[in-house]
Amino acid sequence: MQVFKAMLKVMRKRLPSAMIYIIVFVVISIIVTNASTKDNKFEVTKLDICVFDEDDTPESRALIDFIGKSNDIDEIENDRDTIIDSLYYKRVNYALIIKKGYAERLAAGDTADLFGSYHIDENYSVVYMGQLLNEYTTSVKAYLTMGRTLDEAISSAEEALSQNTEVDMLRVDKGGSSHFSVDFAGYFQYMPYILIAAVFTVVCQVLVTMNNKDIRYRTNCSCIAPSKYTFQMFMGSAVFVLAVWLLLIVIGAILNKEMYTGRAWYAVLNSFIFSVVVTAISVFISSFEPKENVLNLITQVLSIGMSFLCGIFIPMEVLSDRVLAVARFLPAYWYVRANNMIADIEPFNRSSVIQCLLIEAGFAVMLILLTLLVRKLKYSGSAIVTTAKKVAVN
Incomplete structure (x- = not known):
């Protein structure tokens, strides 16, 4: 097992590079998990609004007071350039103009074209203020229709619109009794990217070093058969990948105490098979000595590439049919599809999940066979003899 031991020694020197990816992934996962465990309370966002009252009547001032109850009213110079600069640099979110004749038209029940505004683009603040003003004027008009005076209608409208309802933001995991929460599904969703990045950073670099021409010629001259050499290369790579996978699984178990219950076992198996696929890919690529x-x-x-095409970074339902058709030829697609079914993002079907796992395993087997073929053609004794003859002839 000389090759196996040599690989482990070289891998230890490359380990810090892989740990950077793992540590960043773990830190982000911890932050997301802690944020999701807190009670989510709905809070209304306050906007910074400046109001220019061209009507200057008790009714217009009442509107300004009403807006100020749920927002911050800022005073700036009534100059177009100043207003645009304030909006551009986010000193204010919205500039409202109460047009002259506001009180008269409101008393007459005319709620059209009462306001003007300055804003940079159609964003949240524009929609929010438009809805707020529409609700206010519509409510006043409704109370006027009921026979109330303008002052009474304004007071009633403010009272009705000032009613607050306590809202708690609840999250419902589609997995039901599967014990596979949304956060945990997300943890496994991004694991392929970390596995690929961390494993390739270490394993491929080490294998390329081990496949150095001088080292390979010396190894082929030894008593180690090419098949044993390749087997030990696979074993060394598998041990490292297994260690990385186990580390991520242990961290996942710490973050989610119900990891070893329900459908979470499918997710664990899914990630293990994908780690085998990543091992096979890394050994296969290193065979070409890039x-x-x-x-x-x-x-x-x-x-x-696989993260974007296969639904790791972008949900599958957002991707086009053409992109998904291409992604089917990549192992990460089947990993994500299985993970989506386990989390009930797609309807859970045990046979479909197992089918995805088998397809992933098929990728691993195919890559292993291709690696054996490539190494036999490139690194066999006959290949070295051929090379030596060519050198001798030259």
Whole structure:
């Protein structure tokens, strides 16, 4: 097991590079988990609003007082450039103009074109203020229709619109009794990216080093058969990947105490099979002896590419049919699809989940066979003899 031991020694030196990805992933997971466990209370967001009252009547001032109860009223100079600058630099969110004749038209029940405004674009503050003003004037008009005076209608409208209801934001996990919460599903959702990035950073670099021409020629001259050499390379890679996977699983168990119950077992099995696939991919790529800069490029393309195409970073329901059709040829697609069914993002079907797991395993088997074929063609004794003859002839 000389090759196996040598790989572990080299991997120890590369371990800090992988730990960066793992630590960042764990820290983000802890932050998200802690945030989700807090009681979620709904709070109305206050806007910074400036109001220019061209009507200057008790009715218009009553409107300003009403707006000020739920928002912050700021005073700025009534100059277009000043207003635009304030909006651009976010000193105010919305500039409201109460047009002249507001009180008269409101008393007559005319609620159209009572206001003007300045705003940068159609954002939340614009929609919110438009809805607030519409509710206020519509309520006043309704009370006027009921026969009340303008002052009484304004008071009644303010009282009705000032009613507050306590709202608690509740989260419902679709998994029901599956003990596979939304947060935990998200933890497994992003695990493939971390596995690919961390494993490729260490395993591929080590394997490329081990496949160095001088080292390979010396190994082929030894008593170690090429098949045993390849087997030990797989074993060394598998041990490292297994260690990374176990670390992530243990951390997941700490973050979610119900990890080993219900459908969570499927998620654990799903992540294990994908880790085997990642091992197979890393050994297969390293067989072509890419240079370090090329290897870094391959790592980024595979990790980020599969994350975007297969639904890791972007939900599958958002992706187009063409993108998903291409993603079917990538193992991460089947991982995410299984994870979605386990979390009930898609309807849970045990046979479909098992089918996804088997397809992932099929990718691993195919890559292992291709790796054996490539290594037999490139690193066999006959290949070295052929190379030596060519050198001798030259």
